[in-house]
Amino acid sequence: MVTDVPTIRTRVAEVPPQDPAAPAVPPTPAHLIAEDFHLFYGTNEALKGVSLEIPARTVTAIIGPSGCGKSTLLRSFNRMNDLIPNVRMTGRLRLTDLDVLARSTDVVDLRRRVGMVFQRPNPFPKSIFENVVFGLRLLGVKDRGELEVRAEDSLRRAALWDEVKDRLDHSAMALSGGQQQRLCIARSMAIEPEVLLMDEPASALDPTATARVEELILDLKSRYTIVVVTHNMQQAARVSDRTAFMLQGELIEYGDTRQLFTSPHKRLTEDYITGRFG
Amino acid sequence: MSATILGQKVAALPRKQPRDFAGGAFTALSGAAAALIVLMTAVIIGDVVLHGWQTVTWEFLSGVPREGMTKGGIWPAIYGSVLLVVLMTVALVPFGVGAAIYLNEYANPDAPFTRIVRFAVHNLAGVPSIVFGLFGLGFFVQFVGVQMDRALGLDVTWGQPALIWASLTLALLNLPVVIVTTEEALRAVPREMREASLALGATRWQTIRNVLLPQAMPGILTGAILSVSRGAGEVAPILFTGAAYFLPYLPTSPTDQFMELGYHVFVLATQSPDVDATKPLLYGTVLVLLLLTLLLNLTAMLLRARLRANLAGRS
Numbered sequence: 001m002v003t004d005v006p007t008i009r010t011r012v013a014e015v016p017p018q019d020p021a022a023p024a025v026p027p028t029p030a031h032l033i034a035e036d037f038h039l040f041y042g043t044n045e046a047l048k049g050v051s052l053e054i055p056a057r058t059v060t061a062i063i064g065p066s067g068c069g070k071s072t073l074l075r076s077f078n079r080m081n082d083l084i085p086n087v088r089m090t091g092r093l094r095l096t097d098l099d100v101l102a103r104s105t106d107v108v109d110l111r112r113r114v115g116m117v118f119q120r121p122n123p124f125p126k127s128i129f130e131n132v133v134f135g136l137r138l139l140g141v142k143d144r145g146e147l148e149v150r151a152e153d154s155l156r157r158a159a160l161w162d163e164v165k166d167r168l169d170h171s172a173m174a175l176s177g178g179q180q181q182r183l184c185i186a187r188s189m190a191i192e193p194e195v196l197l198m199d200e201p202a203s204a205l206d207p208t209a210t211a212r213v214e215e216l217i218l219d220l221k222s223r224y225t226i227v228v229v230t231h232n233m234q235q236a237a238r239v240s241d242r243t244a245f246m247l248q249g250e251l252i253e254y255g256d257t258r259q260l261f262t263s264p265h266k267r268l269t270e271d272y273i274t275g276r277f278g
Numbered sequence: 279m280s281a282t283i284l285g286q287k288v289a290a291l292p293r294k295q296p297r298d299f300a301g302g303a304f305t306a307l308s309g310a311a312a313a314l315i316v317l318m319t320a321v322i323i324g325d326v327v328l329h330g331w332q333t334v335t336w337e338f339l340s341g342v343p344r345e346g347m348t349k350g351g352i353w354p355a356i357y358g359s360v361l362l363v364v365l366m367t368v369a370l371v372p373f374g375v376g377a378a379i380y381l382n383e384y385a386n387p388d389a390p391f392t393r394i395v396r397f398a399v400h401n402l403a404g405v406p407s408i409v410f411g412l413f414g415l416g417f418f419v420q421f422v423g424v425q426m427d428r429a430l431g432l433d434v435t436w437g438q439p440a441l442i443w444a445s446l447t448l449a450l451l452n453l454p455v456v457i458v459t460t461e462e463a464l465r466a467v468p469r470e471m472r473e474a475s476l477a478l479g480a481t482r483w484q485t486i487r488n489v490l491l492p493q494a495m496p497g498i499l500t501g502a503i504l505s506v507s508r509g510a511g512e513v514a515p516i517l518f519t520g521a522a523y524f525l526p527y528l529p530t531s532p533t534d535q536f537m538e539l540g541y542h543v544f545v546l547a548t549q550s551p552d553v554d555a556t557k558p559l560l561y562g563t564v565l566v567l568l569l570l571t572l573l574l575n576l577t578a579m580l581l582r583a584r585l586r587a588n589l590a591g592r593s
Binding site for chain 2: 171
């Protein structure tokens with residue numbers, strides 16, 4: 001825990017303020033691995049031994065009916081489930097070389113490397129600018145110029161810059177739902193995470209805003225490892241390279257998205273994607 | 279008329295809803311209760327304003343009581359009240375907000391210690407204010423103060439009723455209000471805000487500092503100002519701990535005694551040698567006390583409204 005923090009500080013300091021138009025140095029590729037991962041809420045086993053490997057710089061969709069554990073799995077990768085009392089986890093989760101569940105793992109450091117976008121847009125009731133630089137300030141970045149450059153860069157990558165560049169000091173709460181969600185994505189990207197976890201990022205948005213967020217996910221693939229939880233199968237098919245199908249806490253099938261949707265190996269998968277249940 | 283449902287004969291349902299007499303009566307009753315409150319407030323304020331407005335002059339506000347409180351003004355009492363309330367707030371708010379943050383953010387809600395603290399807070403809220411006064415006398419004045427004098431080798435300096443002890447007693451009295459309102463305000467911050475902050479790599483304290491406290495501020499402020507306006511009117515806790523019947527000078531040190539508006543009202547009402555001569559002064563003092571409290575409440579409401587508007591993005 002003590003050894004990890006200085007590494008982060010140095011890394012941030014080394015990245016020079018960039019010209020937003022120039023291609024930025026992509027973050028280190030990172031992959032996620034779950035090995036026989038179980039999660040219990042009290043005595044209720046929500047995840048029953050999930051094993052999967054999510055390769056770097058791909059979009060992986062996790063699909064399945066409500067209550068299948070897809071969000072729970074997603075929120076395990078950045079230890080968000082720690083906030084819930086009486087949660088117990090066994091098995092292994094790894095972020096490249098880091099043992100996610102280890103007692104010695106600094107969750108603050110982990111969450112910096114693994115960003116998260118939530119189901120409902122959750123900007124802070126602060127200005128647009130302050131939302132984007134929130135994580136940067138936490139890292140101790142104080143220089144106004146550097147904050148501005150990084151904010152613009154993140155907003156551009158989130159395809160929001162042109163809509164907000166003239167009102168960065170306005171409250172983020174005045175933005176539309178779709179804009180708020182892209183702001184939240186920009187906010188996550190500002191601290192240069194390696195992985196972006198997205199928990200039904202478009203489910204609270206209208207179709208136009210959804211399309212924009214989906215485009216954004218495809219754009220971001222070259223830089224980040226992205227995991228998207230969705231109950232929308234068309235969305236999974238549109239944005240992801242690989243798809244995991246979960247049911248009642250178990251991983252039923254995991255593989256190439258096209259193959260999973262066109263010729264699934266498992267009967268349950270086929271029943272689900274053809275709409276026989278769910 | 280009848281119908282058959284599941285093979286059973288039942289009476290047909292009436293076409294129209296029966297007249298709701300009970301509902302009408304209840305509406306009238308609750309409306310009357312609400313009107314009564316307005317009426318009583320109007321009577322109290324009206325009576326005080328009517329009898330008091332002529333007394334409240336610049337001389338009255340800036341003068342000192344004279345001739346056995348049958349003449350003169352109330353400046354020492356206003357000054358003392360303000361000082362008392364300011365000192366109380368300085369002691370109360372950091373302590374109360376800190377306790378609420380601990381209870382709501384750090385403490386395990388099921389731990390025995392947390393339960394005991396919560397139990398204590400709720401019971402503290404129910405203790406009569408005169409008991410706080412006696413506690414202040416026994417604990418702050420006679421224990422803390424006397425021990426301080428002994429330790430510092432002083433004559434009676436701290437070990438007597440004083441402004442500081444009255445302020446601390448009043449702070450203790452209002453502690454539950456601040457703790458409970460702060461806790462409610464923290465609990466009202468949506469879970470999504472906490473998650474957003476933590477997911478960006480914020481520590482618990484950074485989340486409290488940068489996200490929770492700013493959003494809870496309107497609620498915290500409400501609690502603080504509620505207790506201030508309540509503190510400005512409480513007499514019992516300061517009776518034994520520092521309020522003076524009459525002082526020819528203004529307090530200059532925390533160990534001085536002081537005059538206070540609420541206590542001055544009590545003194546004027548009960549201790550005057552000439553009731554008729556005191557009466558206008560009494561009304562005037564009550565009016566000033568009311569105005570002061572009203573002003574504080576108004577400030578609170580305006581401040582809260584502005585903070586809320588800022589949070590909602592309507593700045």
